[in-house]
Amino acid sequence: MTRSLEVGGLDVDRLITDRTRSIDASGIRRAFELGASLKDPINLSIGQPDFFVDERVKQRAIRAIAENRNGYSVTQGVPELRAAIWSNLESDLGWTEASGSDLIITPGTTGALALAIFATVGDGDEVIMADPHFVAYPPMVKVAGGRTVFCDTYPDFRMTASRVESLLTPRTKMVIVNSPSNPCGVVLTQRELDDLSQLCRDRNVLLVADEIYEAFTFPDAREDGRCPSAARSNPSLLLVRGFGKTYGCTGWRLGYAAGPKPLIQQMAKLQQYLYVCAPTPLQVAAVECFDVDLAPLIAQYVRRRDMITDALRGLVDFAVPQGAFYALIPVTEKGGSTGSAFANHVLDHRLIVVPGKVFSSRDTHFRISFAAPDEKLAEGLEIIRRVLKSGSYADAS
Numbered sequence: 120m121t122r123s124l125e126v127g128g129l130d131v132d133r134l135i136t137d138r139t140r141s142i143d144a145s146g147i148r149r150a151f152e153l154g155a156s157l158k159d160p161i162n163l164s165i166g167q168p169d170f171f172v173d174e175r176v177k178q179r180a181i182r183a184i185a186e187n188r189n190g191y192s193v194t195q196g197v198p199e200l201r202a203a204i205w206s207n208l209e210s211d212l213g214w215t216e217a218s219g220s221d222l223i224i225t226p227g228t229t230g231a232l233a234l235a236i237f238a239t240v241g242d243g244d245e246v247i248m249a250d251p252h253f254v255a256y257p258p259m260v261k262v263a264g265g266r267t268v269f270c271d272t273y274p275d276f277r278m279t280a281s282r283v284e285s286l287l288t289p290r291t292k293m294v295i296v297n298s299p300s301n302p303c304g305v306v307l308t309q310r311e312l313d314d315l316s317q318l319c320r321d322r323n324v325l326l327v328a329d330e331i332y333e334a335f336t337f338p339d340a341r342e343d344g345r346c347p348s349a350a351r352s353n354p355s356l357l358l359v360r361g362f363g364k365t366y367g368c369t370g371w372r373l374g375y376a377a378g379p380k381p382l383i384q385q386m387a388k389l390q391q392y393l394y395v396c397a398p399t400p401l402q403v404a405a406v407e408c409f410d411v412d413l414a415p416l417i418a419q420y421v422r423r424r425d426m427i428t429d430a431l432r433g434l435v436d437f438a439v440p441q442g443a444f445y446a447l448i449p450v451t452e453k454g455g456s457t458g459s460a461f462a463n464h465v466l467d468h469r470l471i472v473v474p475g476k477v478f479s480s481r482d483t484h485f486r487i488s489f490a491a492p493d494e495k496l497a498e499g500l501e502i503i504r505r506v507l508k509s510g511s512y513a514d515a516s
Contacts (some may be wrong), residue, residue: 232295
């Protein structure tokens with residue numbers, strides 16, 4: 120198939136690398152486009168919180184701008200935010216700067232993950248991740264020249280040491296574990312995470328713990344009142360957390376990574392050339408985030424999770440979310456239907472969900488986000504119930 124990419128006499132097609140061509144645009148982008156094009160959509164696709172940034176945090180950003188904190192910060196982050204993060208890591212995980220760990224504040228958790236992958240993964244190196252997985256992981260590995268190895272976690276979506284062990288080879292550089300997970304909402308137990316940590320240590324493999332949804336762990340998954348974390352038993356891993364999903368400021372692009380100092384220093388070197396630093400006034404404002412009480416918001420998301428389990432009870436079996444704000448729902452088997460067919464069909468009802476194949480090698484599920492107003496969620500769940508009950512998406516009404 121001939122591509123016409125000539126612009127103003129420039130053959131753009133010749134300039135684009137095979138590496139770039141090999142990466143598809145995220146399937147989630149289509150959901151964003153649909154949300155903008157449909158009239159009064161019921162959008163259960165968006166992976167961002169539906170609450171506003173706390174007023175104290177917003178005011179601190181405004182003051183930081185007025186105080187002319189608008190230039191570059193040092194690459195690893197402003198001192199006051201670094202100090203607040205260290206205080207949080209010490210109280211939660213027992214990590215301290217004196218223990219040989221270091222941290223870097225990055226443009227979002229995606230920035231932290233990209234820096235980690237580019238710093239450690241080279242041509243032919245292997246990175247193990249769950250299937251299903253967060254959409255950005257495989258393209259990052261591909262850009263770095265690595266190879267993604269998928270760990271099949273169906274049907275319970277638990278990425279355990281026993282499932283990972285058989286996938287390890289001499290080329291394995293990294294294992295990525297995401298708990299609470301996107302797209303499944305599954306939270307691994309502390310024992311499961313400890314076992315995975317020990318396996319990676321024994322095999323000299325870097326474990327990356329993507330805990331972007333750590334604060335959104337529901338009470339039924341908490342242990343000792345906290346989110347289970349691989350970092351509690353393994354200070355040699357790379358921990359990735361952030362502020363955007365947790366505090367409703369996804370557009371601020373603020374995340375951080377903490378881990379072995381030699382690795383963080385290499386990531387900082389890359390950040391100097393790629394991003395320079397995270398947005399300075401927003402770093403200053405994020406210090407206030409650690410004083411925000413999230414309990415009422417978590418309770419709200421638990422209630423919405425329960426709305427989903429009540430609505431789908433008796434229709435399908437699915438992994439009940441214990442964190443984040445996603446559920447990965449299987450389609451009914453009648454007629455050989457797929458998650459993509461389901462997602463396309465419900466568009467006729469103004470409902471937007473994401474086909475599971477966006478996150479997986481399988482097209483057997485669809486993802487819903489319950490970061491949506493209660494009335495929209497209830498309306499969407501009623502449509503989902505009707506369509507699943509029909510067993511034939513072409514005939515559902």
